[in-house]
Amino acid sequence: MDRSAGIILPIFSLPGNQGIGTMGNEAYRFIDFLSESGQTYWQVLPLGHTYNGSPYEVISSFAGNMYLIDMERLHTQGLIECDELDKLAACGSQEKINYKELFEVKETALRKAFRKIDVKIQEEVASYKADNLWLKDYALYNALNYHFKTDNWQQWDISLRQKKPKILDKYRVLLKDEIEFWYFVQYIFMKQWMELRNYANSKKVQFIGDIPFYVSMNSVDVWANPELFLMDEHLNAIKVAGCPPDSFNLDGQYWGYPVYNWEAHKQHDYDWWHQRIIYSKRMYDVVRLDHFIGFTRTWHIPADTKTVSQGTWVSGPGIDFFKRLFQKESGLRLIAEDLGAVDQDVMELRDKTGCLGMKVLLLGFDSREKMDYRPHTFNYNSIAYTTVHDTEPINGWFESAYTKDIQEAIRYLNLTEEEGYNWGMIRGCYSSVAKIAMIQLQDLLGYGSWSRMNVPPLLMDNWTWRLDSFEKLEPLKSRLYEVTKRYARLRK
Template sequence: MTLQRSSGILLHPTCLPSEFGIGDLGQAAYNFVDFLVKSGQKFWQVLPLGPTGYEHSPYTMNYSAFAGNPLMISLEKLVDEGLLKSEELKPLETSGESAYNRVDFDAVIPHKYEYLKLAFERFRLTIKDRSNPDLEKFCQEQAWWLDDYVLFMSLLEVHNGQAWNYWNKAIARREPQAIKEQREVLKDLILYHQFLQFKFFEQWKALRNYANEKNIQIIGDVSIYVCHNSADVWASQENFALDPETLEAAWMAGVPPDYFSETGQLWGNPVYNWEHLQTTNYAWWIDRFKATLQYVDIVRIDHFRGFEAFWRIPAGETTGMKGEWIKAPGEDFFRKLGEGLGNLPVLAEDLGIITPEVEELRDRFNFPGMRILMFAFGDDSKNPYLPHNYIPNCVVYPGTHDNDTIIGWWEKASEKEKRSIAEYLGYSQPQEINQINWVFIRMALSSVANLAIIALQDALGLDNRARMNDPSVNAGNWRWRFTDSDLLSQELSDKLLKMNQVYNR
């Protein structure tokens, strides 16, 4: 895939303003699309949209690779449908500055689900005497993943969140009679979870259509791994490297020591049983891409290097240090994926320990790779992240959701890095540099990279308190949000638009 010269903004929907403690798919999302249009952008990049569990990582703690996160459902949109009443909705009290607010999941989850359950009960009354054709159509069209997901979430609820491999053996191992019985016993809960997915994707589809009508494309994200305690692993156990006795992960995913962590990263997800997946012509993965492309325009593949070789860590380890590289069938996989889907609108997150083999795999399928300006100034002039070393078919970011904000990074950067930046840009000393976030944004937009993506935090000039994720720390990530829509000012959109015009984006 070759991109046209353009730019976009990176922002997860949970970061948007909302009275209910977490961003959603309501009016603030539509306002953000309007802001993108006024700013001359062509893309909105989001993180994975799935329902999250422990610590709420959309990459490693997701209950499904196919489902949507019900916490993003707009309550106001449910009011518009008559499923809720505006006078019933009570805002969730939050604290903190408007630019540095945080999602308090412990407060948000019970508060929001109270309204979602009320909306469901009212919806169920409407289908008591006559069916809802839109719901039925959704359930029929998505049955290939939805049926297992809604049963899994219902079972998870009645087991109080206990991991599936500790459930009754017949259910854990998916014996047909046991599964049939549970579908009948839990039919009310199953309908509730069908309703949540129906409303999520109904709202998401409307938002995406609105964006597309205004020439804004959505860049989605496919995390390479899924959580062990997920519908995907429970429903397709043969696709994952599990201990045959305990059904725990026999090998865990992660990466060895790198830029982000001296002890590596232990994600804890089970790695794939690629040998079995090959025998199915990668059916599960192809279905996953098909599902994703129903709702986004371009797919960013997280941890792309794992399709060439992946770091496998033995069960029981507590860091990512003790592992081994295992070859993956990347070339065969992407060829079969192309045969199944045709053109592959894919961006490759080719960060970390990248070998010539990984680059060859990326280039064989013409996937644009990523360049991070924050990585550019620690070495010599051959550093691949320096703008003069870019090729057009790539995506440049000042920093991603895994990095600090530009201002946060600058405050902690070494003197060597600061001097390198000053010298690169023609300043006599670092102290002459003002508004470092805009300096990096300008570098990205002026580069030859076909696509430049700017994290909203950097456009807003926010410091470390607005960091979305620190990969070296498990707790407390994925919570940043802003609560004042006035931050998306006309002045800001004019500045971004002018830069795009100057650099032909």
């Protein structure tokens, strides 16, 4: 990876008239913007099939997010009518996603499209199904949830929870059409995604994708592979994941994800986990490993309490995991999300694996942050960010940060209102020694707190911000190009 730069923007935050950003015309237009402004990377958040809007709460580690499918393309193919597009346009607003409305309307439209597919599409779906073995469990899992009107597999009959072969065979016959629908959804998603990725690569733009470290309890991953998690004989979690108290969250964070049984993973040569990463290489050019600290240690909280402080640190698989991964797959380009409670073990594992580490410029001026993220501490084997989805955008931070922190940022980076505080921070990021420099789109636009993507540990109103149009973005193209050129980060 050469010295370069890029922008972070979730697919769902793209503008458009479908209630949510999609893999449609606006995604192609954004690739053109990246190409014309000299950027190399488009970093997206996880593309998994979410059930509540959070890209880190997904039904499957492999399935794509059906809500990102471009329905205008299906209309062009004659699979849905104009009235379905009108219903999607009425969901939420141009600036904000309303997931509750969107989920119902979009799934209904996809079901209508499925009923219209011809023999050619049926054959393509069958071929896709044969090449992706994970689809069998995924499609059955969703069909069962639809049949029983629940999103919690632990509410199913015990024979289904335990995956008794005879009962599974019975439901595969009973729910055949519903199962085929979910095959179709994933075929459409992957077809549209690969077309988008191929277009990006033709413009010399590359995707950086994200793998969540944990999976949800309400997922096909846990249902299909309970032995890989710390579960009791009744298939209930024994321990769940969280984060101990720190200067940002005095009470810590209770995530509630089931934690891994690393001994079982090791006995299976870490195959389930490795396949997640190898599959992501197929999806993206560069893969970011979220919560990289989890490969060295994780915070386990007893499942019968929500008191985070009762948790304990438990060791992860360490370098053995990566040695076996690299024996199976070469050419992996990895980023370690090494933020948070980083210690020497995390840094050594990151360096031994060759992963790029992360530096978040904004945190360098937050007096609560124990790590020093000011640019003079950066190294070449890292990726520098102005901000990330869990922080305030630059201008939002200047609205709410401690006065002493703001003054230090202004002094250190020689920020001025004439240049714009956001552009001064972008300058600090792009001028750093880090191999890659990334900015959130909100920082480029100079948006405030209202455009923040996620506020941990709040559960409501996250992951909803959208760019309302490209009109405000186009005038910034030449200025971004010049900054990228000045600091030798132009796309090669």
